[in-house]
Amino acid sequence: MITARDDRRRTFETVPAAVEAVSWWGRAWVSALEEVAHDPARLARGRSYATAGHVGAVTVTPGRIVAYVRGSRPRPYRTELTLPPFPDGRWSELLEDVAADPAALGALLEREVPRTLAGTVLPGAGELVPHCTCPDVGRPPCKHAAALCYRAARLLDEDPFVLLLLRGRGERELLEDLTRRNAAHAAREQPRTAPDFPAVAARAALARSVLPPLPAPLAVPAAPGLPPAYPADPAAPDPLALDQLASDAAARALALLTTGEDPIAGLSLWQDAVRLASAHPTAGLTGAARTLYRDLARATGRTTTDLARAAAAWRQGGRPALAALEEAWDPPAGPFDRARPTLLAAAHGAFRPDRNRLTSRTRQLRLGRDGLWYAYESRPGDEDWWPTGSPSPDPVTALRG
Known part of the structure; x- marks a missing residue:
């Protein structure tokens, strides 16, 4: 079992090739250090060090990213960049905002930094502070810290959860926290359960010579119920897939009961994917919803953000509402x-x-x-x-x- 302490320390023996950041958050990371640099020549030397592979294994913990960087001397220098981690109260507010924003959730599913968090998790003015054991007594950053910054930007390109770890939370504990928050959202969104099914006691039914009339049909429910929990068993089908099949069957049965029409008749692949996604209003990072949004987006060649927006339109008014969104x-x-x-x-x-x-x-x-x-x-x-x-x-x- 991975504990929170284990989840908050990651070491990268190798860093993705090249030094040019390709993501917008990777470029923002580099800009945060370049804005406080007073010597362009040092930045150029740092970039050449990074390109030449002078940066060793990179270790990331809350508030700190550390590596040994080889310079002109045989012994490498211990170089680090520090970034203030968030207190628990600020993390709680941030995660609650993400859980309530389908676009932010979709971006995290795609392993991207949501644009809405740009001003929160990225380094602000003066937050990213370099340190190095080299004898350079000039104003920071030195060329070794610059090299580490350029290589760290490539790590952020590949895995933006590295940036969130610097702010204090590991990927696993972050997703588990979001899971709990989305479960709470889902619980609040569930409709009231149907009343107990009217029945006759078995003793009373057998004592009569004439059976009582059948009870009146139940009223059509406002929404389909939740399927049972399926245990994970290596010999059984995927429990998340079973959950999705059962949930979709219940939704289609309710539509047939109320309208007499099959809701998937005549739908295109994209329209049916949107219909399936619309059954999960929070689009959360939990169980079947997380897997469903990712798989549906890949199968249709769209992003999870596109799918979340289209699902919101479908919930607004079905196929005509989706047409209003796209046409x-x-x-x-x-x-x-x-x-x-x-x-x-x-x-x-x-x-x-x-x-x-x-x-x-x-x-x-x-x-x-x-x-x-x-x-x-x-x-x-x-x-x-x-x-x-x-x-x-x-x-x-x-x-x-």
Whole structure:
């Protein structure tokens, strides 16, 4: 068993080739050190040291990354970069924010640093501090610390959990914490259980010569129930796959019971993948949901963020809502042209038209081919639109959710 202490120490005997960071967070890491450098020549020497393989095995622990770097002398120097780890309270806030953000969860599933955490986990001004045992008495960083920084950036490219370890949490304990938080979210989202099935005592039933009439059918449940827990057995099928099959069968049975139609009839591969993902509202890093989102994204050639956004649209209104997410079209005059003055009269401000979309800063409405308005939201200054609320033929009602 790997303990939290074991999870908080990682040693990399080899570092990925090259020194140029390719990810945006790897480049941000290098920039944090270059911003405090006062001698470009030292950075150039450090880069040449890194390219020539002068950096030995790299050890990462909370707040510290250490390696021995060979310079011009036979004996290597002990070089380290320090970054303040987060206290438990700040970690709790950060993980709660990630658990509530499907885009951030999707990025972590893809082993990427979510953009929403850029200003939190990346080194801030003066946070990344170099140390070295070399005799260089100039202002830091020395060329050995610069070499370590360039090589560490390549580690972050390959595994962004190294950056989170520097901030104080190992990958395993971080994912276990997210698992608990997502389980709590899922528990809060579960519908109330159905009432007990009406029945007749066996003694009373056998004592009668005429059996009582069958009880009235139960009311159609609001949502499918949860499948039982399947034990892991090497001789049995994958328990997560069984859980997914049972959950999907229950959802399809409920749809057949309420509508008389099979929900997967006529769906494309992508549409069916979105339908399956939409059954997991939190898209969390837990059990079947984590595996499901990863496998569905790979099977359809999309990212988990694309899948999370499409699943949110499907929950908003099924296939028509997914079409509103993915398809821009030119609606006829009439309801679309009347929507802007209607929104203005309701004190929602002016909306800019673009094909079937009306946009005002962080809010957007999309007119579907079914005649319904679908609401979207984005962060200020960002064109990352996510479905929200319920569709309505009235734009004001749709915007209010």
